[in-house]
Amino acid sequence: MDELKKTGIEPDDWASLKTYTSARIALGKTGVSIPLKESLRFKMAHAHAKDAVYSTLDTMGLQASLHRLDVPVCCVHSRAENRDVYLQRPDLGRLLSGQSTRQLQALALAPADISLIVADGLSASAVNSYAPPVLQFLVEAIHQAGYSLAPLVLVEQGRVAITDAIGGILRPRLAIMLIGERPGLSSFDSMGAYITYDPQPGLTDERRNCISNIRDEGLPPLMAVNKLMWLIESAFRLKLTGVALKDHDDCEPQRLAIE
Numbered sequence: 001m002d003e004l005k006k007t008g009i010e011p012d013d014w015a016s017l018k019t020y021t022s023a024r025i026a027l028g029k030t031g032v033s034i035p036l037k038e039s040l041r042f043k044m045a046h047a048h049a050k051d052a053v054y055s056t057l058d059t060m061g062l063q064a065s066l067h068r069l070d071v072p073v074c075c076v077h078s079r080a081e082n083r084d085v086y087l088q089r090p091d092l093g094r095l096l097s098g099q100s101t102r103q104l105q106a107l108a109l110a111p112a113d114i115s116l117i118v119a120d121g122l123s124a125s126a127v128n129s130y131a132p133p134v135l136q137f138l139v140e141a142i143h144q145a146g147y148s149l150a151p152l153v154l155v156e157q158g159r160v161a162i163t164d165a166i167g168g169i170l171r172p173r174l175a176i177m178l179i180g181e182r183p184g185l186s187s188f189d190s191m192g193a194y195i196t197y198d199p200q201p202g203l204t205d206e207r208r209n210c211i212s213n214i215r216d217e218g219l220p221p222l223m224a225v226n227k228l229m230w231l232i233e234s235a236f237r238l239k240l241t242g243v244a245l246k247d248h249d250d251c252e253p254q255r256l257a258i259e
Contacts, residue, residue: 009035022186022217042185049183054083055125059154062118065132069139071116072151074107076100076166080157093159096166104153104169112150114142114232115172115199119158123180126189130214130221131178134193137225138176145229160194160205167199174235175199176228181212190215193224195231197241207242209235 012026027038059075066073079095080086086093096104116138118131135152142149150170155162163177174197181190191214196207209231214224227247235241 024186045185045188048188049185052123052125052180052183052188053087055120055123055128057118057120057124057154057156058128059156061128062131062154066135066152069135069152071139071149073154074103074151075154075156076103078155078157078159078162083157086157090159093157094161094165096162101165101169104166107151107170109150109170111171111173113147113173113236115150115167115170115175116152117155117158117163117166117175117177118152119155119160119162119177119179121159121179121192122182123188123190126180126183126191126215127178129189130191133221134178134191134214134224137222138228141225141229142232145233147232160208161203163194163196163208164199164201164203167196168201173198174232174241176232178214187213187215187218190218193228195228195235195241197235197239207240209241209245209247 009028009030012028014026015028018026024038024042027034030036033039063073063075077097077100078086079092079097080089116135118127118135120127139149150172153166155166158179160177160179163175167175174195177194177196179192179194181192184190190212193211193214195209195211196203211219211224211227211231213219214221219227231241231245231247234245238245
C-alpha cells in the first residue's frame with residue numbers, strides 16, 4: 001500500500017521473480033493500464049528489434065577481427081539482392097547468387113573436415129558482436145582437435161539452409177553456421193549456431209543441430225564453443241547430426257579452459 005501511495009503503481013506479488021529473468025513479468029499496474037515506464041521500455045525494445053532486423057553485416061570489421069586466425073575468408077551473397085527482398089522471399093536467402101557460386105567453385109580446394117559459415121540472418125548486429133569471440137575460441141579448439149578447416153565464408157542476406165549450397169561446392173565433412181536469430185523483445189542480439197553433417201543441397205532442417213541464444217546474457221561465447229566441440233566430436237563419431245544426435249553435454253568446468 002505504501003508503494004501504491006508513493007508511485008501510483010500497484011505492486012505485483014511476483015515481483016521477486018524478475019530477479020531471475022529479463023522476460024516482461026510482474027510489471028505492476030496503474031489503474032487498468034501498465035505503468036508508463038514499462039510502456040516506454042516496451043517501445044524501446046520494439047525499436048531495438050526493428051533496428052536489428054535491418055542492421056547490416058560488417059564484413060570489413062569481421063575480416064579485420066578474424067585476421068589473426070590465419071584462416072582464408074570469402075565474402076559471398078545470397079540470391080536476395082537486398083533486405084526487402086530477403087524478408088519477402090526466404091527461399092532466395094537459402095541460395096547462392098550465380099557470381100558467389102562461381103567464386104566458391106573457383107577455389108577448387110580439397111574437401112576439409114569443417115567449413116565455418118557466418119551469415120547475417122535476422123540480426124546482423126548480433127553477428128557483428130558475437131561472431132568474433134566465438135570464432136576466436138572455436139578455431140583454436142578445432143585446431144587443437146586436429147581437424148582441417150575450409151575457407152571461412154561470410155554470407156550477406158543469408159539464411160540457415162544456404163549452408164547446403166555452400167557445402168555442395170566446398171564438400172566439407174561438417175559445416176557450422178553462425179547466424180543472427182529472429183530478434184525478441186527482450187533479446188534483440190542473440191546469435192545461433194547450426195551444425196550440419198555432410199551438408200549438401202536437398203537437406204531439411206531435421207538434419208541439423210542448433211545452439212541458440214549465444215550472447216553475454218544467454219549462453220556466453222566460451223560455453224557455446226565447448227558445446228559446439230562436443231557436438232562436432234559426436235557428429236564425426238556417429239556420422240550424423242539432427243534429431244538423431246542428442247545433446248548430453250554438461251559443459252564440465254574443466255573444458256572451459258580455452259584462453
